Amino acid sequence: MRALDPTVLVWLALAAVLIFLVVNPLLRLVLTSFQAADTHAFTVANYIEAYSRPRYIEALRNSLMLGAAVSALTLLFAVPMAWAISRTDMPGKHLIRLGAFGAFVTPPYLGAIGWILLAGPNAGWLNRAWMGLTGAEHGLFDIYSFPGLTFIIAIYSFPYVFIFTSAALEVVSSEMEDAASILGAGVLRTTWKVTLPMVMPAILGGVIVTFLEAIALFGSPALIALPARFNVVTTQLWQFFSYPVKVEVAAAYAMPLLGITVALFWLQSRITRRKGYVALTGKGGARRPIRLGAWRWAMLGYCLLIVSMSVLLPYLALSQAAFARAWGQGVSLANFSLDNFHFILFEHRTAQQSVINSFVYAAWAACLAIGLALAIAYIVTRELLPFAKLLGFVAMAPFVIPGIVLAIGFYAAYAPPPLALYDTAAILVLAFTTRFLPIAYANAAAAMRSFNPEMEEAVRILGGTRLTAIRRVVAPLLKRSLVGAWLLVFIPATRELSAAIFLYGPNTRTMSVMLFDLSEEGNFEHLAALGLLLLVGTVAIVALGYRVIGRDFMVRGGS
Amino acid sequence: MRRTTFGLLAIALLGMTATPARAGLDALAAAASKEGEVTWYVSQTDSATADAAAHAFTGLYPAIKVNVVRTTTGIAYQRLTQDLRENSPHCDVFSTTDLGQYATLKQHGALAAYAPENARGLSPEFQNFDPDGTYYPTYAGMVVIAYNTKKLTADQAPKSWRALADPMWKGKLSLGHPAFSGYVGNWVVELKKLYGWDYFERLARNDPLVSRSIIDTVTVLNSGERVVAVSPSPSALESIDKGNPLAVIYPEEGAILMIAPSAVLASAPHPNAGRLFLEFLLGPAYAEVTVKSRGESLRPDVPALPGFTSFRQVKTVHLPVKDVLDGIPTVTEQWRDTFGG
């Protein structure tokens, strides 16, 4: 047997941390679902109660329908856009990419608020314009509806499918399309019958991610579904947490969500792993953009429409509200005011604190997630432990757990004694770390895989230890991709609501929770001001990241 | 009739109360300053009023910081019970609108028994609110009908609760949600008593816009999104003060009188600061803040602003604790079934 390398203990400790973060909450969740509230005895009563009222079943059905509708709409938005950018000579690609990026960075619930200002059935700006133009009694759009909710989720989910699809389309050689056109097929037929089917696994992968996101989302449904008077799984789970708190029933109710997510994720990995597609799309020849002629302006128009809907219009509405005394009074000098920003920044102590909290927790979570992910990726790729592959699987597991379910699991596992992490920053940071660990790990694993082990072996044969190799060679060389991965964790962490809504305490409120609370009083002016601050802060940090890494970092496929 | 009942109670109980701990305010202020901060879970006022109150308090006692945790009634209670369940007390003073919550908390011994000096300065109607001396009224307002004057004339506006269920108001109503708002909870219980649940079935058919907080109904009216709302009188009147096109109607059946209490928690991390803050809430400085936000004045030495309609001048209904205690959780479930969320 080999002499025991002391670094093996380090690796084992890291593996233990991983299990603590991922396995324990999940286990506690399952256990809790079978526990009676006071006696902790085994019972199936929770499941019975969770599925007893028609309302609860209705919510589950609504969620599934929502997921399907959002997926379909997202396809409609993302695939033409990805195709136009990756394979045609449409002008303004940089602008559209920026727009897609803007949609990615915007918290969905903030966009939802913007759209409430735009499309509230009677007072929304678009409706007022419509009523003014046509003299109609009612507005055209009602955001407080199932289609409204579908729309709002879709315009902020399409970046996922967009990234997946364009990444796949970038690798398809033009020779594939040439072969079809030589045989007489026009552009549309070629695209529909040749190009798109080739990237079908990537598209499907993106769609599945979108579906899972949609059913696990909390913010937008809470803002729209309640006034629209329907329920989804996440809002129903939230209700189980209102007085009296029924963690056990919530756990039981969350199980189908978990089950669906696991099943779809498994399906997605099956689809994207089919070798045939990889071989075909591999390193094929050069890419020549398809000439669209006059149609390229139509495509540009379509892409601009999508970008306006997700970014331009809502931001305009939010800006108007942020600088207004009363948003409903419209744009005028009399209505212009900087008071909202002043109030948020200087007077409302809770708001100030929430801004700091959000950025601090997100930064901590990003550092922890990247650090842990890198260590695990190192162990897995270098096979330092016998069960290394299993570790990689555990690191990706949280991807399969909806944020809100993870939060409940964390709550069940860590809020009460012995750890008593209720209302601490720690429980939020840990939950965020766990939630975004899969993103960090996917990036770290990809980076490690592309890293030639001979680089480290060269260090060792020259006399350096493994740790020297990590310090002097691995870490510096991975810096670039790590910074990118850090940002990919930091950005969603700053606006994370689904997990935070269950785990925050009076002192650990984050900006997302703050925004959500402000929406309850209808205080859109302050809300918009805070939301704009969040956006400006995020964009500033991303711009910094751009400078450090270079152009390609997000546009070329993050997840 | 309520008033006489209160009056009799007051006379009967004056001098018969068991005396919990009393302390001179100076000594209390000194002890509180040592603690340095007080955490206030509040839902009975809006954020701006709550912040104004905190500001006023720190003006009087500069050494004490006020942590304002302003949420809806339902959320505040959820937070408190979670804190207590996890043995992680944060809240020093609890001020919501649902009397049933206080009854339950008192039952579990979660409230501190304390007789504030400033309670003596309250108007007679507000004396001896809780025979056990664990909670005291600190805010009062009414649930009324409000409407947008740009879209409706005074003649067209509905004059009674019953009128709201008329199909002519389809797509024009704005309501709060009883799970979140104590005001709405009280209103629902009362109207269920008056007209049965069928009233709400008809109301649901009118497609109202349901917000979480009842305060949101005022902003919904202001923006012109809806035309008629069931709103709290303080918020509506404040909004009128600001120049918004609203008007208030005191319904025929009676406006719902909300007397919202405050209490110091037995598990308060800053017990002295908590008691001092309760004194403040019952005192003249806070009463000034209250009347400015168009709440009722609870003290005879602090008059309401001109043009204010007090509850004494209109027909009101006030629910006893027992009705609220059992009623609100039941109607919340019914509401969810009927309104779908």
Added chain:
Amino acid sequence: MAKLTLDGISRRFGDAVAVDDFTLALEAGEFVSLLGPSGCGKTTTLRMIAGFITPSAGTIEMDGRVLSSPSLSVPPESRRMSMIFQSYAIWPNMTVAQNVGFGLQVRKLPAAEIRRKVDEILDVVRMGELGGRYPAELSGGQQQRVALARAIVIQPEVLLLDEPLSNLDANLREEMRYEIRRLHDAFKITTVYVTHDQAEAMVTSDRIAVMNRGRIEQVDTPFAIYNRPRTRFVAGFIGRTNFLEGTRAGDEIGFAGFAVKAALFPDAPAGGGRVVLAVRPQAIGLARRPPDDANRGWWIEGTVTQRAYLGEVWDYTVAPAGSALTLRVSTPPSVAVEVGEPVWLEIDPAHVALIPS
């Protein structure tokens, strides 16, 4: 005492045997190549010498000290060896000088001395001006030299090279072969060189160990490997060869369609039995006219079936009369024969290798 000994080294991965009973002793300063097709176990052996893999059986000793055995493995950082990797593994985040000086830094030499040694070695590998460059700015050949400099400057006990030239183009490869041998001669480091390219092995090595399927086929000098292959594999792997399988019958060895006097091959086993001869195409003479005395030497009559002009040689395929066999023959460019022409092939027994069974 031998510098480096591998004694009965074996390595299995699950059920698959990568290296089987590998025994070899290197003298100090010797240059030995491990030569074989991919999958023959040569890289695995090299990595066991380096310490990245532990043997399943056998021991590796250097200067009498055990480095590897199934129960003990001195980590690579403590073996005082050096390695050139197939990818060179030059660290892109460090300059040439920093790369080369790394090993000296680990050994905690003073900075001034490190600078001096780095400058010296860079001159030796003819990279003197390029110390401040980053690897991304260098060509493949230059990166190669940096790898060499980095490995040699620490004066290792043993230098290991893992197919270092496979990423270079043909001309560069040839140049670098000589370069590597030159450096070896200058510094006299014991070297183990892994390659699948016979020409490389032949040019650089003192001895070559030919490997096949995890086992050593033959260890010998390049000359002996080429001219006196002891197994069929070695004969076929190194250079091109014709295999003649015949049976000894009396005083003749009979092949399909022709025969040769057994007296010409005194080492062939007496009595009946299989005889396998290996003849290089260059060792067969091609004549257009029959010999004066067909009984002197070994002549085979045949017909040219194919031919190819390769510039340096003519490559002929000849079918001996009355035989289904084909023989490959290489001649200087001046000997041009048409397809279908009859020819006489002369084979010199001195240039024939007898493959033991």
